[in-house]
Amino acid sequence: MIPRPRMLAILIGREARRLRKNPSALLLLGMLTAIAILLSMSRPGPKPQMTCWVVYEEASPWTELLKQRAVGNARIHVVPMTEVKSLSDRRIYPPHDCAIELVGQVSNLPVPPEPDSAGQVENLPHEYKISVRFLFPGNDPNVLAPFLQWFWPATAEHFGSTAPFAVTTSPITGASRAAVMERLKQSSITELMTEELVATILLIIVLFVTCCHLQVSFTSQDRERGTLTALALTPASTTELLLSRYIFHLALGWTVCAAIVGILLPTAFVHPTLWVTLALASIGLVSVGTVMASLARTQSAAGVLSLCYMLFGGVIFYLATKFSAFGSIKDASFESHSLPLLFLSLKQNVPLEKAPGLANLAALVGTWTVAASWIFRQRGWR
Amino acid sequence: MRHVFGFYPTSALRLLPMPDVITLDQLVVRFGRFVAVDRLSLSVRKGELFGFLGPNGAGKTTTIRVLIGGRTPTSGRVEVAGLRMPQQFDRIKPLFGYVPDTENHIEEFSGRENLELFARLYDIPRSEVGRVLAKLELSEAADLPVRAYSKGMRRKLLIAREILHRPRILYLDEPTANLDAHSTELVRRMLRELVANGTTVFITTHDMQEVEQICDRVAILCRGRLVECDTPTNFVTRHAERKVAVQYERSGEVLREQLDLDVEPQRERLAHIVRHESCVRLHSQEFQFEDVFLKLTGQAYT
Numbered sequence: 001m002i003p004r005p006r007m008l009a010i011l012i013g014r015e016a017r018r019l020r021k022n023p024s025a026l027l028l029l030g031m032l033t034a035i036a037i038l039l040s041m042s043r044p045g046p047k048p049q050m051t052c053w054v055v056y057e058e059a060s061p062w063t064e065l066l067k068q069r070a071v072g073n074a075r076i077h078v079v080p081m082t083e084v085k086s087l088s089d090r091r092i093y094p095p096h097d098c099a100i101e102l103v104g105q106v107s108n109l110p111v112p113p114e115p116d117s118a119g120q121v122e123n124l125p126h127e128y129k130i131s132v133r134f135l136f137p138g139n140d141p142n143v144l145a146p147f148l149q150w151f152w153p154a155t156a157e158h159f160g161s162t163a164p165f166a167v168t169t170s171p172i173t174g175a176s177r178a179a180v181m182e183r184l185k186q187s188s189i190t191e192l193m194t195e196e197l198v199a200t201i202l203l204i205i206v207l208f209v210t211c212c213h214l215q216v217s218f219t220s221q222d223r224e225r226g227t228l229t230a231l232a233l234t235p236a237s238t239t240e241l242l243l244s245r246y247i248f249h250l251a252l253g254w255t256v257c258a259a260i261v262g263i264l265l266p267t268a269f270v271h272p273t274l275w276v277t278l279a280l281a282s283i284g285l286v287s288v289g290t291v292m293a294s295l296a297r298t299q300s301a302a303g304v305l306s307l308c309y310m311l312f313g314g315v316i317f318y319l320a321t322k323f324s325a326f327g328s329i330k331d332a333s334f335e336s337h338s339l340p341l342l343f344l345s346l347k348q349n350v351p352l353e354k355a356p357g358l359a360n361l362a363a364l365v366g367t368w369t370v371a372a373s374w375i376f377r378q379r380g381w382r
Numbered sequence: 383m384r385h386v387f388g389f390y391p392t393s394a395l396r397l398l399p400m401p402d403v404i405t406l407d408q409l410v411v412r413f414g415r416f417v418a419v420d421r422l423s424l425s426v427r428k429g430e431l432f433g434f435l436g437p438n439g440a441g442k443t444t445t446i447r448v449l450i451g452g453r454t455p456t457s458g459r460v461e462v463a464g465l466r467m468p469q470q471f472d473r474i475k476p477l478f479g480y481v482p483d484t485e486n487h488i489e490e491f492s493g494r495e496n497l498e499l500f501a502r503l504y505d506i507p508r509s510e511v512g513r514v515l516a517k518l519e520l521s522e523a524a525d526l527p528v529r530a531y532s533k534g535m536r537r538k539l540l541i542a543r544e545i546l547h548r549p550r551i552l553y554l555d556e557p558t559a560n561l562d563a564h565s566t567e568l569v570r571r572m573l574r575e576l577v578a579n580g581t582t583v584f585i586t587t588h589d590m591q592e593v594e595q596i597c598d599r600v601a602i603l604c605r606g607r608l609v610e611c612d613t614p615t616n617f618v619t620r621h622a623e624r625k626v627a628v629q630y631e632r633s634g635e636v637l638r639e640q641l642d643l644d645v646e647p648q649r650e651r652l653a654h655i656v657r658h659e660s661c662v663r664l665h666s667q668e669f670q671f672e673d674v675f676l677k678l679t680g681q682a683y684t
Contacts, residue, residue, distance in 0.1 A: 225486050230500075235476050
């Protein structure tokens, strides 16, 4: 039977009136929005200025000249490689800093060398001895520009118009996973708690409360009281009953999420991946809530089930970081796909390789929704 | 319609054969190994007030749950208004109202809001809500939240909700439980009015006086099986036991005996007492429907 808009409007209206008469749920949603407002008010000032680490393998008159030219500039540190922590032949720099690594010995090449479009200097003459690596955080190599304005003149001053360079430029994020993890370990928690991460956590809590917890609470309460049976015996079909609940909880979740994104990260508001991920994650959570409410006989049992689901998810996520055997279980949960996608969407930086994650998320959410629909028709309304 | 001598008059029309509205044929409902309803076959006619009786756990509520689509039968055929259950459930739904044995109101809403929601779902004008509330004497409390209602008021609101859309069939599971004498009388009168207007009423109750007063036909169920189905009058007539209680005096002491006139030795004993003893009191005991019920369900258990 095709859902009738009139029936849906009546049933959604009933849910809305019911929420209005449920002060605890409204208070919780208000508190989450208030947290977002408080966070936006206590937004930290501009980030500390980027520092450039110039590290060399062997000291030479060139490195001495670089040191002399850097005197008085607190943002440039010219140091031997041994003074920088390293892991698997990779140096580990503080977050948000860039680096110029000087590896090898001096020979002759034009200064500055002329790289191709990929940033590489090719067809090097056999005299080449030195490799210069430019490393930068994020995706924009232009952040190196202020330091290059210092580096190339000082280098030309030493070598004249020729110098023996092989130049590579690459983002620091291209470093190995282990190096990144090591860098994260060295960072303090306050450095890690970026606005994007805080917003992701808030959005997940809001989605869980509005789409899963409230759905479980309202539906199981209706089941326990027998109200759901009474409604199902009216001309409203079970499809309309279920669909109205989906629409109501999704609309509620999206409204609060939009408010939080608008308050905390307004620039991410127009990112399409954010809304696709939010839509899929919320549909998945309503489906999980429907399954739990249909299985539990009482409201209290459904509440415990919902809490167990949240704790179980947390434990699986933790175990997956320790034991690879749990990785596949984690991958089977749509939260493991939606969390990173939400975070990256808020950072407005979703790489193309995350597209399969979105497809997996859609497939898992689809499976949950089909299961929820079947179980609700079979026993959810009775 | 007023009742005469405690009994409601039966419509002459209902004496004519009417088509069956509910048909149960060899209905079986199992919960694992437990058989809740065992090969139950019965039919309810259009415009009939049908009493469905049985001791606790006899399978009455399970049968009603099958009739309202709340439970799928294990086997057997169920037809409501000529439509098969559960295959044609969506077509059957608008035809009936169901008053369960427990209240299932939306607690946060007022009585009026509860009824208005259902009126909108049935596409009934709002004016009907006021009419039904008045009919069940709930107009004054209509705007109070349901959680403030007494048990009796909740029960009446439930009945009001289920008659709102003027159903062709009304299932009631113990409708007068928790009602005071006045409200009980109100509900019984309303049920008779519904029946007079052609509604089929299927009722379960433990109040035997109610059964005698308002039911056209009664089915007695025990351990999931149908014991007997007939009119209350026929039940009493067929199962009546002619008993006499006699008190007589002997040597200054008053003795009592209860004698069954259908048993020859006991009849002779009565004659002997009347002839040879000094009779103080002699009276016949009236056989009620409740006695029939106890007799039949007792037999079913033994």
